[in-house]
Amino acid sequence: KQEVTQIPAALSVPEGENLVLNCSFTDSAIYNLQWFRQDPGKGLTSLLLIQSSQREQTSGRLNASLDKSSGRSTLYIAASQPGDSATYLCAVRDTNAGKSTFGDGTTLTVKP
Amino acid sequence: NAGVTQTPKFRVLKTGQSMTLLCAQDMNHEYMYWYRQDPGMGLRLIHYSVGEGTTAKGEVPDGYNVSRLKKQNFLLGLESAAPSQTSVYFCASRTAYEQYFGPGTRLTVT
Numbered sequence: 001k002q003e004v005t006q007i008p009a010a011l012s013v014p015e016g017e018n019l020v021l022n023c024s025f026t027d028s029a030i031y032n033l034q035w036f037r038q039d040p041g042k043g044l045t046s047l048l049l050i051q052s053s054q055r056e057q058t059s060g061r062l063n064a065s066l067d068k069s070s071g072r073s074t075l076y077i078a079a080s081q082p083g084d085s086a087t088y089l090c091a092v093r094d095t096n097a098g099k100s101t102f103g104d105g106t107t108l109t110v111k112p
Numbered sequence: 113n114a115g116v117t118q119t120p121k122f123r124v125l126k127t128g129q130s131m132t133l134l135c136a137q138d139m140n141h142e143y144m145y146w147y148r149q150d151p152g153m154g155l156r157l158i159h160y161s162v163g164e165g166t167t168a169k170g171e172v173p174d175g176y177n178v179s180r181l182k183k184q185n186f187l188l189g190l191e192s193a194a195p196s197q198t199s200v201y202f203c204a205s206r207t208a209y210e211q212y213f214g215p216g217t218r219l220t221v222t
Contacts, residue, residue, distance in 0.1 A: 034210065043214055044204075102154050105154070
């Protein structure tokens with residue numbers, strides 16, 4: 001059974017700092033990995049999607065990398081802003097059944 | 113293009129009552145999912161559907177039923193609500209690659 005872990009559970013940084021969020025998974029036979037953002041009381045918004053054949057994806061100040069062999073993905077946020085404050089979740093989809101396993105998320109606070 | 117919508121947004125039920133949560137998507141996606149999100153337990157899959165007329169059990173299906181009579185709609189039913197079903201419920205649909213989530217339904221069972 002796939003297990004997804006996100007460390008740290010919470011992170012507080014000053015505005016302007018570059019930061020890295022981590023996602024690890026136990027079964028490397030994945031189809032893709034998706035990073036989401038969740039604001040309090042809201043749904044999940046997709047940030048980046050990495051297919052299993054890809055090593056990284058970039059969107060604006062966000063960069064996500066994938067290392068299947070080590071079972072890890074990182075989400076890099078450059079020049080953090082208070083508006084980046086949210087919970088960030090990663091989801092790993094398995095190859096066959098098309099179901100996703102979610103991590104518990106990292107709650108990020110960016111202080112002005 | 114509204115994406116994924118859910119109704120209602122909030123609901124309070126008494127133990128033993130029944131209700132249906134509606135999820136609708138206008139993106140012509142085949143796959144649809146119902147999740148529940150609880151503090152400390154993350155997102156857990158309740159039921160899912162791989163196309164119109166199909167449903168399958170997820171990780172925590174007990175106490176819930178689903179139907180997918182139309183491609184754009186996925187209904188989640190609680191026949192006899194229990195306090196353990198107090199949660200935030202999210203619906204999602206997906207393309208071959210990416211999942212899209214609805215805004216959620218906050219359900220409290222007293």
